[in-house]
Amino acid sequence: xxxxxxxxxxxxxxxxxxxACAEGAIAAGCRFLAGYPITPSTEMAERISERFPYxxxxxxxxxxELGSMAAVVGAAWGGAKSMTVTSGPGFSLMMENIGLAAMMxxxxxxxxxxxxxxxxxxxxxxxxxxxxxxxWGSHGDYEIIAISPNSPQECFxxxxxxxxxxxxxxxxxxxxxxECVGHMTEKVVIPKADEIEIxxxxxxxxxxxxxxxxxxxxxxxxxxxxxxxxxxxxxxxxTHDEKGYPVMSWEAQEKLVRRxxxxxxxxxxxxxxxxxxxxxxxxxxxLSYGISSRVAIPAIQKARKEGIKVGQFRLIIVWxxxxxxxRELARKIKSFVVVEMNYGQMFYEVExxxxxxxxxxxxxxxxxxxxxxxxxxxxxxxxxx
Amino acid sequence: xxxxxxxxxxxxxxxSILRMDRIPHIWCPTCGIGTTVTSFADAxxxxxxxxxxxxxxxxxxxxxxVAGYIKLDSFHSTHxxxxxxxxxxxxxxxxxxxxxxxxxxxxVGIGGNHFIHAARRNIDMVxxxxxxxxxxxxxxxxxxxTPLTANTSTSPYGNFEQPFNLPHLAASCGAVYVARWTALxxxxxxxxxxxxxxxxxxxxxxxxxxxxxxxxxxxxxxDGLSLMQFYHDNSVIKHGANTAELDIEFQKRIIVGKFVDRxxxxxxxxxxxxxxxxxxxxxxxxxxxxxH
Numbered sequence: 001x002x003x004x005x006x007x008x009x010x011x012x013x014x015x016x017x018x019x020a021c022a023e024g025a026i027a028a029g030c031r032f033l034a035g036y037p038i039t040p041s042t043e044m045a046e047r048i049s050e051r052f053p054y055x056x057x058x059x060x061x062x063x064x065e066l067g068s069m070a071a072v073v074g075a076a077w078g079g080a081k082s083m084t085v086t087s088g089p090g091f092s093l094m095m096e097n098i099g100l101a102a103m104m105x106x107x108x109x110x111x112x113x114x115x116x117x118x119x120x121x122x123x124x125x126x127x128x129x130x131x132x133x134x135x136w137g138s139h140g141d142y143e144i145i146a147i148s149p150n151s152p153q154e155c156f157x158x159x160x161x162x163x164x165x166x167x168x169x170x171x172x173x174x175x176x177x178x179e180c181v182g183h184m185t186e187k188v189v190i191p192k193a194d195e196i197e198i199x200x201x202x203x204x205x206x207x208x209x210x211x212x213x214x215x216x217x218x219x220x221x222x223x224x225x226x227x228x229x230x231x232x233x234x235x236x237x238x239t240h241d242e243k244g245y246p247v248m249s250w251e252a253q254e255k256l257v258r259r260x261x262x263x264x265x266x267x268x269x270x271x272x273x274x275x276x277x278x279x280x281x282x283x284x285x286x287l288s289y290g291i292s293s294r295v296a297i298p299a300i301q302k303a304r305k306e307g308i309k310v311g312q313f314r315l316i317i318v319w320x321x322x323x324x325x326x327r328e329l330a331r332k333i334k335s336f337v338v339v340e341m342n343y344g345q346m347f348y349e350v351e352x353x354x355x356x357x358x359x360x361x362x363x364x365x366x367x368x369x370x371x372x373x374x375x376x377x378x379x380x381x382x383x384x385x
Numbered sequence: 386x387x388x389x390x391x392x393x394x395x396x397x398x399x400x401s402i403l404r405m406d407r408i409p410h411i412w413c414p415t416c417g418i419g420t421t422v423t424s425f426a427d428a429x430x431x432x433x434x435x436x437x438x439x440x441x442x443x444x445x446x447x448x449x450x451v452a453g454y455i456k457l458d459s460f461h462s463t464h465x466x467x468x469x470x471x472x473x474x475x476x477x478x479x480x481x482x483x484x485x486x487x488x489x490x491x492x493v494g495i496g497g498n499h500f501i502h503a504a505r506r507n508i509d510m511v512x513x514x515x516x517x518x519x520x521x522x523x524x525x526x527x528x529x530x531t532p533l534t535a536n537t538s539t540s541p542y543g544n545f546e547q548p549f550n551l552p553h554l555a556a557s558c559g560a561v562y563v564a565r566w567t568a569l570x571x572x573x574x575x576x577x578x579x580x581x582x583x584x585x586x587x588x589x590x591x592x593x594x595x596x597x598x599x600x601x602x603x604x605x606x607x608d609g610l611s612l613m614q615f616y617h618d619n620s621v622i623k624h625g626a627n628t629a630e631l632d633i634e635f636q637k638r639i640i641v642g643k644f645v646d647r648x649x650x651x652x653x654x655x656x657x658x659x660x661x662x663x664x665x666x667x668x669x670x671x672x673x674x675x676x677h
Contacts, residue, residue, distance in 0.1 A: 031674035032473070032476060032477055032674040034469075034472075034473060052671075053664055053667075053668050053669065053671075054667060054668070054669060055669060056669035056670070056671060056672070057671070057674060058476050058653075058656070058671045058674060060472070060652075062472075062502075063469075063498050063499060063502040066465070066466060066469070066499075067466070067468075067469035067472075067498070068469070070462065070463065070466035070469035070470045070472075070473065070499075071469045071470065071472050071473030071476075072473060073462070073470060073473065074460070074462070074469070074470035074471060074472065074473030074474035074475075074477070075473035075474065075476060075477035075674065076473075076477070077458075077460060077473075077474055077477075078473065078474040078475070078476070078477025078478040078481065078674070079477055079478055079673070079674065079675040080473075080476075080477035080478075080674035081674070082473065082477070082674070096463055096466075097463055097466060100462065100463050100466075226478070226675075227440050227460075227474060227478065227481055228438050228440070228458065228481050229437070230437040231458070232437065232456050232457055232458055232459075233458055233459070234404065234452065234453060234459045234460075235459075235460055235461065236452075236460075236461035237462065237463055238461065245404075245407060245453070246453065246461075
């Protein structure tokens with residue numbers, strides 16, 4: 001289906017990434033957002049609180065991020081397309097109920113405008129060090145989807161993509177932006193509503209007597225209902241059967257956890273989203289995401305001018321990791337150069353998938369500022385040797 | 386050997402609201418939680434609200450299991466978070482009547498922050514707190530409600546922390562309906578639950594509940610029946626009592642009754658009224674956030 005035109009600010013705008021995320025949320029049909037103020041993500045909540053009264057939405061500033069994420073899960077069962085937004089310390093608090101969302105198979109979007117950490121770290125400065133936390137930050141085994149935009153324009157677009165994927169796979173989707181992208185102001189073109197594709201909630205057509213809340217369809221995703229429709233469902237954070245009832249056995253655990261993991265892993269080829277620039281003849285591949293992918297551009301251009309065959313491979317969807325593609329590349333290129341604002345997170349995924357077929361060089365950065373393109377350039381030179 | 390013929394068992398009177406396919410429940414013999422569920426079933430029968438519009442949200446703990454046995458849309462959330470979960474549920478679909486049914490450790494221990502803020506905002510929900518003075522499911526640790534001097538597994542020499550006075554806490558934070566009963570007061574409790582279900586705004590009912598397996602055993606208070614006898618002999622009904630005077634001391638009298646019943650605009654009413662005043666015709670009143 002297409003987006004509701006009432007919420008879509010069609011036209012050209014000059015927006016920062018946080019505001020663009022807010023417009024993406026509204027265009028995607030989000031009308032419930034629960035959040036707690038935290039730098040550098042607050043602008044998204046501010047814009048939502050200003051815009052929702054005009055589009056029939058409700059924003060609630062909760063008492064903390066534990067409550068925000070719990071409210072997001074509750075709101076989804078009430079029928080809302082629900083979202084929240086936060087940064088590092090708040091993201092840590094949300095982990096508890098991100099796990100609940102994974103377990104209850106809740107479509108929802110969590111925007112994390114990453115800042116420097118650990119702990120309070122650098123509230124006003126960028127980081128990209130929550131990437132592994134995004135994947136498995138809550139306890140137990142599960143899979144999520146995570147997307148990393150590198151511009152305000154892409155913030156708008158990936159929040160819609162995140163909402164759609166969350167509905168399609170009934171899974172929390174994390175938008176892993178960063179302080180630079182969040183606070184960077186650029187032109188954002190918002191298309192017409194009828195050009196924005198919306199994936200509707202997978203509501204069941206079965207009657208209450210036929211319906212089982214956690215019986216999967218062929219793609220391993222169960223259909224949903226909402227509270228108040230007479231289905232009298234029971235859902236729990238405990239390990240449960242297809243009826244939603246708790247079952248404390250290893251067999252039930254195996255069946256459920258395996259499906260929660262496989263519904264993403266087996267569909268990974270359909271989910272992955274990457275961008276490739278100058279890759280046709282590339283011998284050195286710079287792999288990055290978010291703001292680091294933009295900082296890498298001058299380094300790549302400089303190396304190209306010098307005749308080094310270097311290309312850029314950018315992760316837009318970071319989880320699930322584009323494993324197949326990276327394996328294929330590793331067999332034909334000379335080297336990967338991974339640029340990220342941490343001391344090795346996605347790097348280890350690249351190295352794992354390269355599986356010794358080519359070296360993987362990390363250009364790390366502790367956060368707080370972006371890389372010096374010269375450091376990336378030197379790594380490219382090294383890789384090309 | 387004499388073979389006893391199977392006899393047909395009469396339908397359980399609460400079958401319409403219980404998930405009979407989940408019975409037997411996990412609660413200990415003489416635990417009071419089942420009694421509170423009976424009163425709740427009674428209250429549901431009294432209310433004219435359609436049952437499919439009533440939801441139950443629980444957290445974690447012994448009372449946290451209530452959601453699993455009630456045949457309504459029922460949600461077993463995380464520890465301490467049933468109130469924010471219910472807040473999201475209610476705001477997403479304001480036509481729902483949302484009941485949070487959980488324990489003292491869940492609602493005012495780990496979930497205390499959510500409790501005070503939901504009361505302050507006057508989110509339209511009923512919060513039923515079964516208070517057994519202890520973290521029972523984990524084996525009997527000291528709680529924010531444990532009376533002074535009572536013995537628990539993590540206060541083995543007696544509790545020295547001042548416990549919460551829950552009706553006072555709820556009333557101070559803005560709850561529009563506040564009552565306390567014991568698990569013995571089944572009819573009065575059911576009446577209060579029915580009143581709370583029909584009330585708009587944040588309603589709070591505390592139920593003092595026997596935990597004979599852990600709390601009573603550790604404190605040598607006898608069996609479940611002895612506790613019910615204790616409630617019978619020591620409960621004093623004082624409707625409208627000053628909530629500041631409702632502290633519970635170890636094995637002393639328990640003041641019960643309906644203490645608060647007042648009107649205050651709910652979170653959503655305030656939102657819609659205020660934004661209408663400020664933004665006038667540009668405001669799109671909020672009536673629900675259904676995803677399509």
